[in-house]
Amino acid sequence: MNPLNSGETSAEVAVRLEQAANAQERFKILFSVLRDRISMLVYPPGTQLSEETLAAEFGISRSPLRKALQILEADGLLLSQQGVGTLVTDADLNELEEVYQLRMEFNELTGKLLPARVDETLLSLFGRMRQRAAALRQTPDLQDFARLNIDFFHAFQQLSANRPLRDLSEKLFYQTCRIWLTLIPDAELQQEIGIFCDEIEEISDAVAMQDLEAAALIRRAHLSMGFKRLRSKGRKT
Numbered sequence: 001m002n003p004l005n006s007g008e009t010s011a012e013v014a015v016r017l018e019q020a021a022n023a024q025e026r027f028k029i030l031f032s033v034l035r036d037r038i039s040m041l042v043y044p045p046g047t048q049l050s051e052e053t054l055a056a057e058f059g060i061s062r063s064p065l066r067k068a069l070q071i072l073e074a075d076g077l078l079l080s081q082q083g084v085g086t087l088v089t090d091a092d093l094n095e096l097e098e099v100y101q102l103r104m105e106f107n108e109l110t111g112k113l114l115p116a117r118v119d120e121t122l123l124s125l126f127g128r129m130r131q132r133a134a135a136l137r138q139t140p141d142l143q144d145f146a147r148l149n150i151d152f153f154h155a156f157q158q159l160s161a162n163r164p165l166r167d168l169s170e171k172l173f174y175q176t177c178r179i180w181l182t183l184i185p186d187a188e189l190q191q192e193i194g195i196f197c198d199e200i201e202e203i204s205d206a207v208a209m210q211d212l213e214a215a216a217l218i219r220r221a222h223l224s225m226g227f228k229r230l231r232s233k234g235r236k237t
Contacts, residue, residue: 008033014059023064030058031068038077038088039177040146045090049078076175091178093230099172100227104220106169111216113162118210125155126204133197140190146181152200153177156219159212183233192229195222 013033020026034054037043049069055062069086072078080086116122129152136144153173157166184192199222206215 010057014057017058017060026060027064027067030060030064031071034068034072035077035174036150038072039150039174040143041178041181043088045088045178047088048084049086049088051086075171091176091182093179093183096176096179097227099175100223103169103172103176104223106165106172107156107220107223108216109162109165110156110160110169110219111213113165114160115212116159116161118207118212122158123208125158126207129155129200130204133200136193137197140193142181142184142189145189145193145196146177148200149177149180149196156203156215159207159215179230183230185233188233195226 013029016029017026020029034043034049043049051062051065051069055065058065069078073080073086077089078086079089129148132148132151136148153170157169160166180192199218202218203215206212206218
């Protein structure tokens with residue numbers, strides 16, 4: 001499959017960085033952009049990331065960039081090798097099986113640990129997710145699928161106010177989300193998009209009924225079934 005693009009140009013990122021209110025906000029923008037590029041295969045496994053090149057691309061100093069790269073390495077998305085540089089890691093399904101197991105448990109806990117209050121903001125968020133899913137179902141596209149997968153994860157995160165749970169769930173999600181882009185055959189893309197859109201609709205229905213435990217169980221079930229499908233696809237490659 002061809003690498004995707006993150007939908008935001010370097011110039012647009014540079015403007016956001018320049019307009020950031022403080023150093024912490026600039027770091028968050030930079031970290032998010034780099035993580036998204038890795039997750040959407042803009043930087044495929046094996047890509048070497050140069051601090052000098054990235055600093056020039058975004059018009060920033062190397063200090064916040066170095067911090068972002070260090071955290072991405074701690075999260076397992078990058079690897080620094082002496083004499084080689086900083087490389088994007090591969091996402092191996094067999095090595096990440098235990099991560100998937102943890103993700104399934106964390107998803108179930110989302111409906112139990114400090115569940116959010118279902119208000120108009122939350123309902124509107126999942127309403128938008130449902131609309132995007134309907135559009136994706138009508139016009140299947142790998143890049144849009146990858147973007148919605150990331151955005152829906154962050155929407156689902158809003159169902160719990162438990163900060164440690166959310167932080168750990170986020171780290172594990174980004175370790176695994178690239179696998180879909182490397183293992184889904186083009187011929188099966190529409191089918192996988194349909195399954196994902198079904199999941200979004202089912203979870204959105206549960207949120208509308210203010211049943212967050214049901215939403216969490218639906219998410220867990222789809223993650224389990226998705227992992228089994230991935231293992232089947234991995235054996236075919």
